[in-house]
Amino acid sequence: MSGINWVDIDGERYPATEGKRVRDERVVDGKRVWHPRRSKASALLVKGVDIPLEDARVLYLGAGAGTTPSYFADVARAVYAVEFAPSPVSRLVDVAETRDRLFPFFADAREPSKYASVVEGVDILYQDVATRGQADVALKNADFVRDGGHAYVVVKARSEDVTAEPEDKYEEVAKALEEEYDVEDVVDLSPFYDDHAVVVARRQR
Amino acid sequence: MKEWFERGEGADALKASLEEDVREPEPRDIPALAVESGVFDTQDEYYDTLHEATVEGARRRVEDAVDVAERDVINAVRTLETLNEQINELDERVRDWEEETERVPVAEVNEACDALEEARDETRGFIEERAPELAPNMSNLAGSVLTARLIALAGGLDKLARMPSSTVQVLGAEDALFAHLRGNAPSPKHGVIYVHPYVRGTQKEERGSAARAVAGKLTIAARVDRYAGDLRPELADELDEKIERIRGRGQE
Numbered sequence: 537m538s539g540i541n542w543v544d545i546d547g548e549r550y551p552a553t554e555g556k557r558v559r560d561e562r563v564v565d566g567k568r569v570w571h572p573r574r575s576k577a578s579a580l581l582v583k584g585v586d587i588p589l590e591d592a593r594v595l596y597l598g599a600g601a602g603t604t605p606s607y608f609a610d611v612a613r614a615v616y617a618v619e620f621a622p623s624p625v626s627r628l629v630d631v632a633e634t635r636d637r638l639f640p641f642f643a644d645a646r647e648p649s650k651y652a653s654v655v656e657g658v659d660i661l662y663q664d665v666a667t668r669g670q671a672d673v674a675l676k677n678a679d680f681v682r683d684g685g686h687a688y689v690v691v692k693a694r695s696e697d698v699t700a701e702p703e704d705k706y707e708e709v710a711k712a713l714e715e716e717y718d719v720e721d722v723v724d725l726s727p728f729y730d731d732h733a734v735v736v737a738r739r740q741r
Numbered sequence: 742m743k744e745w746f747e748r749g750e751g752a753d754a755l756k757a758s759l760e761e762d763v764r765e766p767e768p769r770d771i772p773a774l775a776v777e778s779g780v781f782d783t784q785d786e787y788y789d790t791l792h793e794a795t796v797e798g799a800r801r802r803v804e805d806a807v808d809v810a811e812r813d814v815i816n817a818v819r820t821l822e823t824l825n826e827q828i829n830e831l832d833e834r835v836r837d838w839e840e841e842t843e844r845v846p847v848a849e850v851n852e853a854c855d856a857l858e859e860a861r862d863e864t865r866g867f868i869e870e871r872a873p874e875l876a877p878n879m880s881n882l883a884g885s886v887l888t889a890r891l892i893a894l895a896g897g898l899d900k901l902a903r904m905p906s907s908t909v910q911v912l913g914a915e916d917a918l919f920a921h922l923r924g925n926a927p928s929p930k931h932g933v934i935y936v937h938p939y940v941r942g943t944q945k946e947e948r949g950s951a952a953r954a955v956a957g958k959l960t961i962a963a964r965v966d967r968y969a970g971d972l973r974p975e976l977a978d979e980l981d982e983k984i985e986r987i988r989g990r991g992q993e
Contacts, residue, residue, distance in 0.1 A: 614788065622875075623970020632792075632796050638792075641759075649766070652767065655771075656769055656772060
């Protein structure tokens with residue numbers, strides 16, 4: 537399934553991939569364990585949602601210091617990792633040096649026209665940006681996604697409005713995404729992450 | 742429009758394309774185009790070149806951006822200090838004058854003071870916005886303005902991150918330090934970190950210990966900010982505990 541293996545630790549199943557170790561992640565049977573409290577993509581997988589990463593081309597927005605992108609790059613064909621905060625980019629670049637098919641970009645995901653000359657059409661858009669206007673970022677980058685490709689948009693309820701109910705926020709983002717995607721699911725990431733959900737969608741033209 | 746890999750070699754071509762080419766997003770098959778163009782024999786070869794160029798390009802661009810951000814913060818905090826000095830001096834002078842004379846033309850001077858105060862608030866706002874981006878952990882421990890002053894005194898975050906905490910502790914007390922080294926004075930216990938509430942607010946006998954604790958934690962924070970970049974709230978918790986213990990000692 538999707539190039540991701542599963543390992544058992546104390547009766548719990550965790551996703552794991554083969555690849556060079558990046559930080560202090562646990563390695564079981566030669567495979568790097570994706571901990572669901574340290575990676576939202578892992579939390580999503582543990583909650584039963586597939587991410588078809590094997591041989592996929594991925595656009596990763598909000599790559600941070602590169603931990604989850606490094607897992608993706610263990611199985612994907614190409615990962616384009618975009619991050620706009622200077623400090624994490626330094627670490628992202630260090631991680632990218634250990635992965636031949638992880639391409640780091642110090643760029644603003646709200647301005648995709650600035651990296652469209654280099655980023656190819658992708659099978660998967662994965663987005664984890666903590667700024668306001670999360671739906672807007674996914675909409676602006678929708679045209680990179682190939683027909684039938686998947687989008688996973690992490691919604692952090694708190695970065696939008698501290699007073700609103702998280703569920704309302706998730707629905708609002710899901711609704712906005714309908715402009716460019718078919719929304720398939722909204723997955724709450726608790727208990728691994730509070731106030732976070734992932735909107736799972738598909739690009740149809 | 743030329744493809745990025747047709748603009749020249751590796752990182753320079755990529756840099757030029759990222760800076761100059763504006764293109765609408767499209768699901769293009771760029772590796773296939775790269776092979777069709779004849780520049781690359783295989784898609785793997787294209788990906789290898791892309792990897793090298795993106796790694797080098799991102800590293801260069803982020804270093805430039807950090808340099809600019811750092812210079813901005815340093816200039817802002819030096820400006821803030823000058824504004825504060827000028828405002829205090831003008832204020833004092835006008836007061837003295839008002840005491841001596843009944844009618845003095847101070848309206849314009851007061852207006853100028855108001856303008857300076859506005860500039861000071863703007864500058865402080867700028868620092869409060871930028872310092873946490875540049876140094877999130879230091880700003881979390883010491884506030885934006887003190888963080889900016891320490892970075893300015895050290896001559897950059899990189900230099901600050903390489904200093905021993907005993908040097909950080911007396912940054913801004915260079916005059917006192919040199920007097921001490923000449924043998925004319927006791928060693929200074931603190932420099933600008935004196936303005937930190939944990940130093941200033943600690944009873945006099947324990948203030949040296951408090952300054953050492955604050956400087957020690959700030960030094961770690963500077964290294965995390967320089968080399969890692971993520972916010973670690975536990976640093977502030979650890980400092981809270983340490984100060985509590987130091988202050989408790991005085992009461993025993």
